[in-house]
Amino acid sequence: MSALFEKLTQSKKNQIILFIAYVFLTGAGLFLLPDSTIAFLLLLFSILILYYLNFNLRAKWVTGIVILAAIVPFIASHSDSYQTYMEVGTLVGIYCAMALGLNIVVGFAGLLDLGFIAFFAVGAYSYAIFASGQASKFMPFGHYPLPGGTFWIFIIVGACVAAIFGILLGIPVLRVRGDYLAIVTLGFGEIIRILLNNMDHPINITNGSMGIASITPPNFFGISIGSSSQFYYIAFGIFLVVIYVVRKLENSKLGRSWKAVRDNEIAAQAMGIPLVKTKLAAFAIGASFSGMMGVVFAAKQMFVDATSFTYLESTMVLVMVILGGMGSVPGVILGAAVVIILRTQVLTNISNWLSSMSTDYGISIPPALSPEKMQLLIFGLLLIIFALYRTQGLIPHKNRKVDVELLKKESEKAALAREKATSGGTES
Amino acid sequence: MNILEVKNLTKQFGGLTATSNINMNVEKNSITAVIGPNGAGKTTFFNMITAVYKPTAGDILLNGKSLVGLKPHQVSHYGITRTFQNIRLFNDMTVLENVMVGMHQNLKAHWVGTLLQLPHIRKMEEKAKVEAYDILKYVGLEDYVNENAGNLAYGAQRRLEIGRAMAAKPKVLLLDEPAAGMNPKETERLTNLIYDLRSKLDVTIILIEHDMKLVMKISDFIYVLDHGELIASGKPDEIRNNKRVIEAYLGKGAIANG
Numbered sequence: 112m113s114a115l116f117e118k119l120t121q122s123k124k125n126q127i128i129l130f131i132a133y134v135f136l137t138g139a140g141l142f143l144l145p146d147s148t149i150a151f152l153l154l155l156f157s158i159l160i161l162y163y164l165n166f167n168l169r170a171k172w173v174t175g176i177v178i179l180a181a182i183v184p185f186i187a188s189h190s191d192s193y194q195t196y197m198e199v200g201t202l203v204g205i206y207c208a209m210a211l212g213l214n215i216v217v218g219f220a221g222l223l224d225l226g227f228i229a230f231f232a233v234g235a236y237s238y239a240i241f242a243s244g245q246a247s248k249f250m251p252f253g254h255y256p257l258p259g260g261t262f263w264i265f266i267i268v269g270a271c272v273a274a275i276f277g278i279l280l281g282i283p284v285l286r287v288r289g290d291y292l293a294i295v296t297l298g299f300g301e302i303i304r305i306l307l308n309n310m311d312h313p314i315n316i317t318n319g320s321m322g323i324a325s326i327t328p329p330n331f332f333g334i335s336i337g338s339s340s341q342f343y344y345i346a347f348g349i350f351l352v353v354i355y356v357v358r359k360l361e362n363s364k365l366g367r368s369w370k371a372v373r374d375n376e377i378a379a380q381a382m383g384i385p386l387v388k389t390k391l392a393a394f395a396i397g398a399s400f401s402g403m404m405g406v407v408f409a410a411k412q413m414f415v416d417a418t419s420f421t422y423l424e425s426t427m428v429l430v431m432v433i434l435g436g437m438g439s440v441p442g443v444i445l446g447a448a449v450v451i452i453l454r455t456q457v458l459t460n461i462s463n464w465l466s467s468m469s470t471d472y473g474i475s476i477p478p479a480l481s482p483e484k485m486q487l488l489i490f491g492l493l494l495i496i497f498a499l500y501r502t503q504g505l506i507p508h509k510n511r512k513v514d515v516e517l518l519k520k521e522s523e524k525a526a527l528a529r530e531k532a533t534s535g536g537t538e539s
Numbered sequence: 540m541n542i543l544e545v546k547n548l549t550k551q552f553g554g555l556t557a558t559s560n561i562n563m564n565v566e567k568n569s570i571t572a573v574i575g576p577n578g579a580g581k582t583t584f585f586n587m588i589t590a591v592y593k594p595t596a597g598d599i600l601l602n603g604k605s606l607v608g609l610k611p612h613q614v615s616h617y618g619i620t621r622t623f624q625n626i627r628l629f630n631d632m633t634v635l636e637n638v639m640v641g642m643h644q645n646l647k648a649h650w651v652g653t654l655l656q657l658p659h660i661r662k663m664e665e666k667a668k669v670e671a672y673d674i675l676k677y678v679g680l681e682d683y684v685n686e687n688a689g690n691l692a693y694g695a696q697r698r699l700e701i702g703r704a705m706a707a708k709p710k711v712l713l714l715d716e717p718a719a720g721m722n723p724k725e726t727e728r729l730t731n732l733i734y735d736l737r738s739k740l741d742v743t744i745i746l747i748e749h750d751m752k753l754v755m756k757i758s759d760f761i762y763v764l765d766h767g768e769l770i771a772s773g774k775p776d777e778i779r780n781n782k783r784v785i786e787a788y789l790g791k792g793a794i795a796n797g
Contacts, residue, residue: 359653359656360650360654363648363650363664364648364650365650367632367640367643368643370629370632371632374628374629374631374632375627375629377591377623378627378628379629381589381591381611381620382615382620382640382641382644382703383615383620383643383707384643385610392650510632510633510636510685512633512685513633513635513685515681518668521668521669522672522673522676525669525673526673
């Protein structure tokens with residue numbers, strides 16, 4: 112059986128045919144079956160299959176973007192639970208970007224951050240305050256709420272504000288390492304949450320525990336964006352930008368500096384890498400992704416309060432990074448998708464199925480045992496299993512390999528050019 | 540001409556004096572060895588030059604400019620690079636990346652330019668890769684370009700550290716026990732490499748080493764430390780016959796062998 116499978120998948124042509132067949136089948140399943148969560152998940156799974164195919168990189172990117180931007184939304188739009196699917200897609204996009212941000216801090220620069228959700232909160236509140244009546248309670252000038260068109264500017268503003276908070280967190284924690292760093296960042300996350308929860312007096316900035324409601328939805332050339340299917344594209348767009356930034360930085364001077372600091376601080380300094388600047392850059396850039404998605408989150412929910420930004424959420428983002436594979440970009444994306452889908456789809460579906468069992472067959476399961484309520488236990492077990500059996504995560508990090516033959520050639524060419532230059536110099 | 544001058548350098552850890560009143564003049568383009576028994580303060584001395592430790596008193600001058608009070612990465616920018624006694628490579632990065640990190644201070648790449656994929660930055664990256672490959676060829680590691688540095692054999696790791704330091708194009712290269720744990724054949728290879736380095740790269744080398752055969756062979760000048768104090772300095776022949784050095788460090792056998 113496995114031999115047959117291997118034979119089938121050996122040639123590129125077969126791979127393409129099988130891949131198209133897979134997408135078609137799962138798409139048809141999603142199209143025809145009512146309430147076809149499994150078909151939807153399998154369709155998303157095609158992205159992972161795509162990752163392992165032997166296409167060239169550009170073809171993979173184009174196919175992936177076409178599937179996610181056109182095929183998935185198109186097929187899902189014929190399903191009854193269209194908005195639910197798109198909601199899941201939006202959440203995956205939001206958390207993927209956040210996990211990629213945390214991956215810069217934890218995976219690349221090796222700085223354990225347990226309060227990462229704070230930056231998400233900062234981004235969310237920066238849009239929420241100004242896109243609702245809240246700002247008029249303490250701002251002496253201007254008319255609030257700001258119109259929905261400012262949403263697009265606020266994505267940048269959210270990123271900048273979060274980056275500034277990233278630096279604010281970074282400055283005091285640069286002196287501590289390891290466990291101490293984890294504790295300080297945890298404290299920072301809690302401080303931000305508690306501040307947001309209490310900044311309704313003496314000046315009412317965040318409206319305290321009441322939260323900020325009726326946030327203006329974004330406006331795109333006169334179209335008001337309110338549904339999940341529309342937010343899906345916003346999240347997807349930002350997600351693509353984030354991937355681009357991460358991939359370019361990873362193999363740049365800055366990316367190498369991060370990894371060098373992670374692997375050996377003393378040696379990195381001896382090689383001329385400024386420790387403070389490099390670490391702050393990691394905090395700021397990682398936080399900015401989170402801030403951008405915070406703005407999207409606030410606009411999507413139209414309501415924010417401090418309960419969305421608890422320590423549990425920070426842990427969830429960290430779980431995504433560790434589950435996927437620290438430092439591995441595809442791994443972290445997969446990790447984020449797996450955690451979100453587990454949380455929003457799989458566990459709820461199992462819970463629903465169990466409760467229907469109890470009504471249909473009279474098998475009663477106490478509600479305390481429903482999987483939905485055991486999220487923490489399940490994620491805890493997952494982490495333990497991964498720590499024991501797959502420490503590198505789902506898709507382990509691999510360093511980018513260079514083409515040695517090409518380097519050899521280039522090196523010979525350069526040597527020849529040097530020789531020519533020196534011999535030319537002596538002749539003249 | 541002296542490239543590096545050390546004046547009355549003293550370091551105290553609490554009540555413990557690690558080095559006291561060390562004076563040293565290092566000539567440009569020379570190979571200088573610092574020897575002495577374990578705990579003599581040799582590595583502390585290196586750590587002060589590279590600003591890992593701040594000296595309690597005294598001054599370090601590179602081409603007449605004081606290095607005291609700088610950050611470690613600034614010292615590196617001034618042109619002093621080092622290797623470490625207990626190898627400190629970037630273990631989870633590839634061999635090539637390790638060398639490229641060494642080049643960082645010579646690469647001018649702002650991250651905004653990186654994101655915009657400006658052509659001159661891409662070209663610079665490509666050129667840096669080729670240069671790094673040349674360095675790996677030079678230290679004999681061209682077959683391990685894509686290997687993780689942590690997977691290399693011990694001797695290869697030592698050579699990679701030297702390669703990484705070379706990549707920074709230093710004026711002064713500090714080698715902390717480069718031959719430690721090497722077999723005679725590897726040591727010989729290293730000796731040739733150090734010789735070659737000086738002539739090819741126009742670099743001044745200071746090394747800490749316990750292998751007396753190596754030290755006597757390659758050094759132009761030797762400083763001997765014991766209990767944090769400079770007990771002797773001079774040409775290899777003078778050191779070999781110095782009574783205090785024999786007493787403190789070399790032992791009587793050294794005379795017979797030498």
